[in-house]
Amino acid sequence: DTAxxxxxxxxxxxxxxxxxxxxxxxxxxxxxxxxxxxxxxFLKIMFSYNNKELIINETVPNRFSPKSPDKAHLNLHINSLxxxxxxxYFCASSHAxxxxxxxxxxxxLSVL
Amino acid sequence: xxxxxxxxxxxxxxxxxxxxxxxxxxATGYPSLFWYxxxxxxxxxxxxxxxxxxxxxxxxxxxxxxxxxxxxFHLEKGSVxxxxxxxYFCALRPSxxxxxxFGKGTxxxxxx
Numbered sequence: 001d002t003a004x005x006x007x008x009x010x011x012x013x014x015x016x017x018x019x020x021x022x023x024x025x026x027x028x029x030x031x032x033x034x035x036x037x038x039x040x041x042f043l044k045i046m047f048s049y050n051n052k053e054l055i056i057n058e059t060v061p062n063r064f065s066p067k068s069p070d071k072a073h074l075n076l077h078i079n080s081l082x083x084x085x086x087x088x089y090f091c092a093s094s095h096a097x098x099x100x101x102x103x104x105x106x107x108x109l110s111v112l
Numbered sequence: 113x114x115x116x117x118x119x120x121x122x123x124x125x126x127x128x129x130x131x132x133x134x135x136x137x138x139a140t141g142y143p144s145l146f147w148y149x150x151x152x153x154x155x156x157x158x159x160x161x162x163x164x165x166x167x168x169x170x171x172x173x174x175x176x177x178x179x180x181x182x183x184x185f186h187l188e189k190g191s192v193x194x195x196x197x198x199x200y201f202c203a204l205r206p207s208x209x210x211x212x213x214f215g216k217g218t219x220x221x222x223x224x
Contacts, residue, residue, distance in 0.1 A: 004155070033211070041199055041217040043156075048211055056211055090155055101148075101212060103155030 003027050006091050006104035013081055014112055021076045021107045023091030029102070030095065031055075032074040034066060037088040037106070046089075049074055081111045114139040118202050118215035125192055125222050133187040133218045135176075135202035143204040145169075145178050145185040146212065150199045159187075159200070192222045 004025045013019055025032065033056075034046040048056035052068045063079045078085060091104040119134040137145065144163045148156040160169030162178035162185065169176050174189045185202060202215040 041150075041219070043201060043214040043217065045211050045213075092155075100158050100161070101156070103157070105153070105155045 004091055004093055004102050004104040006089075006107050008107060009105065010108050010110075012110045012112065015081055015083060017081050018077070018079045019081060019109070020078070021089055021091075021109075023074050023076070023104060025072055025091075025093040025102070027093060027102060028095075029093040030071055031093060032068065032071075033092040033094075033101070034074065034076050035090040035092060035103075037090060039087070043090070047074075047076075078109075081109075083111050085109060086111045114143070114204060114206055114213050116202050116204055116213055116215035118200075118218050121199075121217070121219040123218060123220045125220070127194055127222055127224050128191045129222075131187070131189040131192045131196075131220065133200055133202075133220070135185045135187065135215060137183050137185065137202070137204050139183075139204055139206055141207050142180075143206045145176070146203040146205070147174070147176055147185070147187050148201040148203060148214070150201065150217070152198070156201060192220070194222045194224055196220060197222045 006023045031050045033048045037043045047066045049068045065077045068074045088106045092101045094101045115138045146161045147159040149159045150156045160171040162169040165180035167178045176187045199217045199219045201217045203212040
C-alpha cells in the first residue's frame, strides 16, 4: 500500500483555469505538508497542517488554498493558474514528534 | 533565517569512485540534520539523519557527520554505483519545529 499518495500524477492545463491536487496518507500521521519543486529542483515549503489546522503558511499567493477535511487528507486548490505555477508539487506527512518526512511521488503541473 | 547550502551539481563520477557532497547550514540552536534522496520520477526518501553534534548518520554505504564547529553535514560514500544516480538534498529541522528547510539539491550521475 502506498503510504502517501497524490493524484493526479500529471496535470496539464491552460492559464486562468482552476485545478486541485489531492493527497492522502495512510500512516496515521498528524502533520501534512505541501512542497513546491521548481525546474532547478529547488524544494520549498508551502503549507503545513497539524491535526487539520494550518500551522505554516509561507509566502504563497492566495490563489493557492489548502484544505484538510481530515487528518489523512490535505488537498491543494489553485485558482487562476499562471505560467509560473508550473512545477512539481509534493505532498508529505510526518508524525508530529517524528522528524522523518514521507513524501508522495509528486504531481507535475504544466500550465500552458 | 535558517538556510542550507549545498554544492552545485551535477556531480559526475565513474562507478566505484569516492563521493563527497558538501553541505553547510545556518541555524540558531541545535537543529537536526538530514540527507534525503530523490530517484528519477519519485518523491524524496530519507537517506540518513543526525540529531546532535558529532553524531554520524549512515545508511546504504552513505555517511555524514554532524559538525557543529564547521556547521557542516557532508555526505560521503566510498564506492558509488550506477544505481546511486539521483538528486541528494541536505536539510535541517530547527529544534521544536516540524518543517524541514531543504538545500537546492545536488544531482549525482554515476556512469559504468
